[in-house]
């Protein structure tokens with residue numbers, strides 16, 4: 706298992722051009738989305754939303770909003786990961802519903818909501834919410850690699866342009882990552898990473 710997981714992390718790579726005519730089987734897409742759904746999140750608030758695009762015209766519009774990056778238009782499927790913003794307000798029914806799963810007793814729920822209200826007021830919510838989405842994205846990319854599906858995280862997009870293509874209100878939710886999925890048209894390059902010694906400190 707240890708070696709298999711390591712191989713998976715080595716196999717996943719950023720694909721810059723996909724085979725445009727190869728379809729992604731529906732069950733593979735659902736498996737990848739499930740890996741996102743099962744991801745951990747701060748306060749268990751599942752801050753993400755996934756929007757799936759499969760039509761060529763939509764993928765072209767997304768590519769234009771991503772500085773023309775070819776991997777977006779050539780992918781079999783493009784998943785756009787949105788971070789919830791408005792729903793994360795402490796008074797929102799969404800927060801109450803999700804927190805009630807962990808705190809079913811009224812008094813415990815009130816206490817948890819009080820703590821959350823304090824946290825929310827002291828937090829840069831868009832940055833915090835986006836961080837959760839990146840965890841889901843990482844899990845989706847690793848899961849994809851596990852079933853032979855290539856991906857490329859795309860943070861290079863024009864936010865206003867992407868909101869327009871998605872037809873979303875940036876006060877309600879914000880695009881965090883564009884995730885093209887499919888089959889890479891080029892072999893993976895050699896993995897470039899610093900040695901562990903350059904990032905590690907035992908204390």
Ligand SMILES: Cc1cc2nc3c(=O)[nH]c(=O)nc-3n(C[C@H](O)[C@H](O)[C@H](O)COP(=O)(O)O)c2cc1C
Nearest residue numbers: 717718719720721774857858859860861862896897
């Ligand atoms: C949050 C995030 C945003 C990224 N945005 C882009 C992007 O806009 N375009 C791109 O080609 N690659 C993008 N990448 C991919 C990285 O360039 C790539 O993961 C890195 O160079 C390491 O290569 P590897 O993934 O093949 O190991 C992004 C990666 C992450 C994690």
